[in-house]
Amino acid sequence: MKALVVILTFLTSLFFSGVKAQDQPSPIIFIYDASGSMWGQIDGKTKMEIASQVLSETIEELPDQQAIGLVAYGHRNKTDCRDVEFVVATQQGSKSQVNTALGNIKPLGKTPLAYSAELVIGKLRESKEKATVILVTDGIESCDGDLCKVVQSAKAEGIDFKMHIVGFGLKEEETAPLICAAKAGDGQYYDADNAEGLSEVLQEVTKETVDKPDGNFTVSAYKNGIPVDALARAYKAGTKELVSMARTYRDTGSMYLVPGIYDLEVTPLEDSDVMPLLVAGLESKANETVHQTISFDGAKFLVMAKNNEEGWDTMVKIFPTGSKKASSGGRTYGREDTYELNSGMYDIELTALVIKGPQIFHRIDSVQIGAGETKKIAHTFQSGEAKIGVVSGEELVDAVVKVTDPGTKKVEASSRTYTAPNNNPRSFILTPGTYEISVMSLGKHAGYSETFSLEVKAGETVEKILSIK
Known part of the structure; x- marks a missing residue:
C-alpha cells in the first residue's frame, strides 16, 4: 500500500509539473x-x-x-x-x-x-x-x-x-x-x-503571442472593387470588450478568435469619409476558418452651390439625420464637390461665404442615399450689391458703415470706407431685402452720423453716396 501511495504521488507530481510547463x-x-x-x-x-x-x-x-x-x-x-x-x-x-x-x-x-x-x-x-x-x-x-x-x-x-x-x-x-x-x-x-x-x-x-493558435478568422476590405487597407477590431458580441485586431494592408488580415459570437468593426485607413462598418453577430468556429469581406462602397453626394447662377464658395456640413455631429464636410470653392459616406439618411447644411445677410444658410433635411448611389445636391443663393460712400466736396471721408437687419436688429455686416477710391464707396454683397444702414464719420470729419433704409435686389447694384460738409 505504501509503495502504491509513493507511486501515485510521484505520478501526480509529474502530471502537475507537466501541466505547469505546458501552461508556461x-x-x-x-x-x-x-x-x-x-x-x-x-x-x-x-x-x-x-x-x-x-x-x-x-x-x-x-x-x-x-x-x-x-x-x-x-x-x-x-x-x-x-x-x-x-x-x-x-x-x-x-x-x-x-x-x-x-x-x-x-x-x-x-x-x-x-x-x-x-x-x-x-x-x-x-x-x-x-x-x-x-x-x-x-x-x-x-x-x-x-x-x-x-x-x-x-x-x-x-x-x-x-x-x-x-x-x-x-x-x-x-x-x-x-x-x-x-x-x-x-x-x-x-x-x-x-x-x-x-x-x-x-x-x-501582448495578447497576440506566438502561443496563440494560427488565425481562424480572416478579413478583407474593398472599395469600388479595389482592395483597401483597413483595420478590423473584433469585440465580444454586444460589448466594447476588444478581443483581437487585424490589418488588411490591401490584402487579407488574420486573427484568432476562440469559438463564439463577435461583433466586427472595420475602419478604412485610406482617404475616405466612410465611417467604420460594424458587422454584428459573426460566429467563429472550431477547426474552421471563417472569412468576412467588407465593402466600403460608399454613397456619394455631389454638392454644387451657386449665387445668382454663378458657382459660389460655400461651406458644407453633412449630418446623419437626427445627429448633431457631422459625418463629413468641406468647402466647394465655387465648384462641384464630392462627399463620400456610408449609405443612410442625412441632413445637409450649406453656408454661403462672402455674402452677408439673413439668407446665407440653407438646409436640406432627410436625404436618403444607398450604397454605391450618387446623388446631386444643388442650391442657388441670391445676392445683390450695396455700395455705400461718404464724401465732403471732392474729398473722400473715412466712416464706419453698419448694415442691420431691421427685423432681428442683427448687424449683418460692418466695415469702413477709408479715404481710398478702392474702398469708398464700400461694397457689401447682401442677400435680397431691406436693410438699415448706419454711417458714422471718422477723422477730421468726425461727428457726422446718419441712418437710412436701403433695398437690395437680387442681381442688382444699388449705390448710396452721402455728402457731408
Missing part, C-alpha cells in the same frame, strides 16, 4: 528604440517618456508567470550601428527588472533595426525556444540593414517566433519595410501617434 507562456521580447530621435516630442512630452511609461504600464498588466526580455538599441553610442544590448534576459527577466531598465535608458544613437532582430533571433536559435518579439520604433533603419530580409531568412530557417512592429509617430511613406517585416514574422504592423494609441496597440500585441 513563451517569452515576450521587447526591442526598444533608444535612438536619438526619441527625444522628439508629442503633445509636450518626449517620445522616450511616453514610450517608457506606456511600456511599463503594459508590462505591469502581464501575467506574473510571463517571461519578459528587453533589448535596447542606440542607447550607449551615438554612431555605433552595433549598439544593441540584451538589457534584460528572458531567463531572469521580471516586471520590476524590465521597468527599472526602461527608466535608466537614455536615447542617443542610431536605429539598427535589422541588427537588433538578428541579435534576438540568434538567441532563439541557441535556446531553441519560441518567443513573441515586439519591436517599437519611431524611425526607419539607419544602418543599411534589411529587417524584412532578416525576418524572412529566420522563418525559412525554421526559427519559431512571431514579430509585431509598432511604428511610433512614423509617416505613412516610411512604413513599407516595417509592414514587410511584420508580415514575414507572422505578426502585424501597428501605427501609434500618441500615448493613448501606443497604449492601445501594446495592450493588443
Whole structure:
C-alpha cells in the first residue's frame, strides 16, 4: 500500500509539473528604440517618456508567470550601428527588472533595426525556444540593414517566433519595410501617434503571442472593387470588450478568435469619409476558418452651390439625420464637390461665404442615399450689391458703415470706407431685402452720423453716396 501511495504521488507530481510547463507562456521580447530621435516630442512630452511609461504600464498588466526580455538599441553610442544590448534576459527577466531598465535608458544613437532582430533571433536559435518579439520604433533603419530580409531568412530557417512592429509617430511613406517585416514574422504592423494609441496597440500585441493558435478568422476590405487597407477590431458580441485586431494592408488580415459570437468593426485607413462598418453577430468556429469581406462602397453626394447662377464658395456640413455631429464636410470653392459616406439618411447644411445677410444658410433635411448611389445636391443663393460712400466736396471721408437687419436688429455686416477710391464707396454683397444702414464719420470729419433704409435686389447694384460738409 505504501509503495502504491509513493507511486501515485510521484505520478501526480509529474502530471502537475507537466501541466505547469505546458501552461508556461513563451517569452515576450521587447526591442526598444533608444535612438536619438526619441527625444522628439508629442503633445509636450518626449517620445522616450511616453514610450517608457506606456511600456511599463503594459508590462505591469502581464501575467506574473510571463517571461519578459528587453533589448535596447542606440542607447550607449551615438554612431555605433552595433549598439544593441540584451538589457534584460528572458531567463531572469521580471516586471520590476524590465521597468527599472526602461527608466535608466537614455536615447542617443542610431536605429539598427535589422541588427537588433538578428541579435534576438540568434538567441532563439541557441535556446531553441519560441518567443513573441515586439519591436517599437519611431524611425526607419539607419544602418543599411534589411529587417524584412532578416525576418524572412529566420522563418525559412525554421526559427519559431512571431514579430509585431509598432511604428511610433512614423509617416505613412516610411512604413513599407516595417509592414514587410511584420508580415514575414507572422505578426502585424501597428501605427501609434500618441500615448493613448501606443497604449492601445501594446495592450493588443501582448495578447497576440506566438502561443496563440494560427488565425481562424480572416478579413478583407474593398472599395469600388479595389482592395483597401483597413483595420478590423473584433469585440465580444454586444460589448466594447476588444478581443483581437487585424490589418488588411490591401490584402487579407488574420486573427484568432476562440469559438463564439463577435461583433466586427472595420475602419478604412485610406482617404475616405466612410465611417467604420460594424458587422454584428459573426460566429467563429472550431477547426474552421471563417472569412468576412467588407465593402466600403460608399454613397456619394455631389454638392454644387451657386449665387445668382454663378458657382459660389460655400461651406458644407453633412449630418446623419437626427445627429448633431457631422459625418463629413468641406468647402466647394465655387465648384462641384464630392462627399463620400456610408449609405443612410442625412441632413445637409450649406453656408454661403462672402455674402452677408439673413439668407446665407440653407438646409436640406432627410436625404436618403444607398450604397454605391450618387446623388446631386444643388442650391442657388441670391445676392445683390450695396455700395455705400461718404464724401465732403471732392474729398473722400473715412466712416464706419453698419448694415442691420431691421427685423432681428442683427448687424449683418460692418466695415469702413477709408479715404481710398478702392474702398469708398464700400461694397457689401447682401442677400435680397431691406436693410438699415448706419454711417458714422471718422477723422477730421468726425461727428457726422446718419441712418437710412436701403433695398437690395437680387442681381442688382444699388449705390448710396452721402455728402457731408
